[in-house]
Amino acid sequence: MLVQSQRSLFLRSGRVPMSMSFYLQIPRIPFRLFRSRVATSLALFLCLLLSACNDSSNSPPAGTGTGRTAIENVTVIDAVNGVRENRTVVFDGDEIVAVQAAGMGTNATQVIDGSGRYLIPGLWDFHVHLSYDERLTPVMPDLFLSWGITSVRDTGGLMEKMLPLVEAMRAPGAIAPRVFFAGPLLDGSVVVYDGNGRPEIGISVPTPEQARATVQELHDQGVDFIKIYEMTSPEVFAALVEKAQQLNLPIDSHVPLSLRASEAGPYVDSIEHLRNIEMDCAANAEELHQERLEILANPGQLSGAELRSMMHDLQRLPAVQNYDEEQCDRTIAAMADTMMVPTLRLNSLNLAPPYLKDDWEEALSRVPMAVREEWSRQASSRIAEGGGDTSFAEWSVFLTDRMHQAGVPIGAGTDTPINLSIPGYSLHSELEMLVRAGLSPLEALEAATLKPAEYFSVQDRMGSIDAGKQADLVLLDANPLEDIRNTKRISLVISKGVPVAR
Numbered sequence: 263m264l265v266q267s268q269r270s271l272f273l274r275s276g277r278v279p280m281s282m283s284f285y286l287q288i289p290r291i292p293f294r295l296f297r298s299r300v301a302t303s304l305a306l307f308l309c310l311l312l313s314a315c316n317d318s319s320n321s322p323p324a325g326t327g328t329g330r331t332a333i334e335n336v337t338v339i340d341a342v343n344g345v346r347e348n349r350t351v352v353f354d355g356d357e358i359v360a361v362q363a364a365g366m367g368t369n370a371t372q373v374i375d376g377s378g379r380y381l382i383p384g385l386w387d388f389h390v391h392l393s394y395d396e397r398l399t400p401v402m403p404d405l406f407l408s409w410g411i412t413s414v415r416d417t418g419g420l421m422e423k424m425l426p427l428v429e430a431m432r433a434p435g436a437i438a439p440r441v442f443f444a445g446p447l448l449d450g451s452v453v454v455y456d457g458n459g460r461p462e463i464g465i466s467v468p469t470p471e472q473a474r475a476t477v478q479e480l481h482d483q484g485v486d487f488i489k490i491y492e493m494t495s496p497e498v499f500a501a502l503v504e505k506a507q508q509l510n511l512p513i514d515s516h517v518p519l520s521l522r523a524s525e526a527g528p529y530v531d532s533i534e535h536l537r538n539i540e541m542d543c544a545a546n547a548e549e550l551h552q553e554r555l556e557i558l559a560n561p562g563q564l565s566g567a568e569l570r571s572m573m574h575d576l577q578r579l580p581a582v583q584n585y586d587e588e589q590c591d592r593t594i595a596a597m598a599d600t601m602m603v604p605t606l607r608l609n610s611l612n613l614a615p616p617y618l619k620d621d622w623e624e625a626l627s628r629v630p631m632a633v634r635e636e637w638s639r640q641a642s643s644r645i646a647e648g649g650g651d652t653s654f655a656e657w658s659v660f661l662t663d664r665m666h667q668a669g670v671p672i673g674a675g676t677d678t679p680i681n682l683s684i685p686g687y688s689l690h691s692e693l694e695m696l697v698r699a700g701l702s703p704l705e706a707l708e709a710a711t712l713k714p715a716e717y718f719s720v721q722d723r724m725g726s727i728d729a730g731k732q733a734d735l736v737l738l739d740a741n742p743l744e745d746i747r748n749t750k751r752i753s754l755v756i757s758k759g760v761p762v763a764r
């Protein structure tokens with residue numbers, strides 16, 4: 263097995279903490295790109311759409327660095343400190359400067375009454391695709407912020423689309439979430455998201471040489487991590503991992519279909535959607551793996567999307583039915599240090615359909631008309647068809663609980679806008695699903711605050727409400743620990759020290 267023979271390359275030394283400057287939210291876009299007239303116009307266009315052009319009407323005094331703001335007499339809740347009652351949180355521009363007992367002096371020029379309210383750190387959506395649907399791209403930053411999502415991790419988009427977007431979102435004064443991005447899905451000789459019948463967000467990486475060159479190039483263009491996709495061969499997977507580790511880039515992945523989850527899992531930092539783990543949790547995991555290798559030889563010259571669908575259709579439900587606890591315990595143990603982003607709102611959509619929720623229509627009313635109509639039609643036809651088989655949905659909830667209990671770190675991500683995922687709103691559905699799977703409400707908040715910060719080694723400035731941390735905050739009208747759905751009862755969102763209107 264090639265991956266085993268390459269194990270020495272992979273010695274997991276633990277991620278070296280990256281220097282602060284590496285992740286400072288300043289543009290790291292090569293000037294050669296910025297000089298391109300087309301790219302510049304696009305950046306300006308996006309800048310306008312994102313209200314990113316220093317529009318002073320969108321920038322209350324707290325964000326201008328001219329004064330301090332105090333949120334007084336509030337209950338502060340975060341995953342590091344737990345619950346702190348009767349506090350005053352003071353921030354100055356994009357920095358929290360004090361968390362102190364209510365009633366102490368603050369020198370604040372603006373005061374927000376937090377009585378009877380709850381303050382949590384700004385939330386992350388740890389799995390988004392900003393460039394997936396161009397009808398939504400321009401409104402996604404505003405939607406995220408309005409739902410309290412102050413940071414996003416973009417897990418797949420072509421660089422020519424992502425670079426201007428990231429540039430606009432990181433521009434000084436931009437009213438937009440902090441963004442961490444991977445660039446394209448790094449796929450195999452054939453590519454699943456190749457632009458035929460689905461958006462083009464993947465690229466082909468057919469050889470180890472190209473794998474190393476691609477990771478170097480992405481690194482030089484400023485990506486924050488890389489994303490390995492499902493058609494990758496073991497040789498290319500090994501080269502991608504080796505190069506990314508050399509460059510201190512975190513690695514996100516779907517388990518490649520050429521590998522077993524227990525083989526790939528230990529070498530990557532996060533895995534999405536529990537993808538292809540069901541096949542490694544089956545009693546006949548090795549047999550299923552051999553079957554996939556034969557299909558991957560691709561004698562019929564199928565497209566990437568066809569090949570992948572064939573394997574998922576052939577193996578997913580039988581694997582779930584053939585679940586073996588001992589086998590799965592070994593798989594989970596192999597991934598003890600790999601963050602799982604189960605995207606339960608996606609995997610388990612038919613257990614908790616978003617379109618049956620009370621607030622779905624109102625949330626949907628804020629997305630562009632063309633998308634709204636399309637999604638309403640999809641919702642109607644799903645209702646007409648009925649829920650369908652729920653065994654994979656139930657398995658996903660069950661396995662998230664098993665992994666969480668085994669100590670696997672859990673991250674909260676949605677895959678928005680894929681599959682009826684309203685940007686921002688859907689993260690709250692994911693929090694609900696994580697609690698349904700067995701996480702406590704505080705652990706669900708941790709999955710959307712501290713765990714993402716730890717993933718990028720930025721927990722010294724993000725993920726909790728402490729002096730010295732960045733000023734991303736969400737003020738709630740009700741206690742999220744009593745009911746996780748209270749994260750939607752948003753009174754105010756502070757992004758980079760700036761209160762943003764809903």
Ligand SMILES: [Zn+2]
Pocket residue numbers: 389390391417418677
């Ligand atoms: Zn995705």
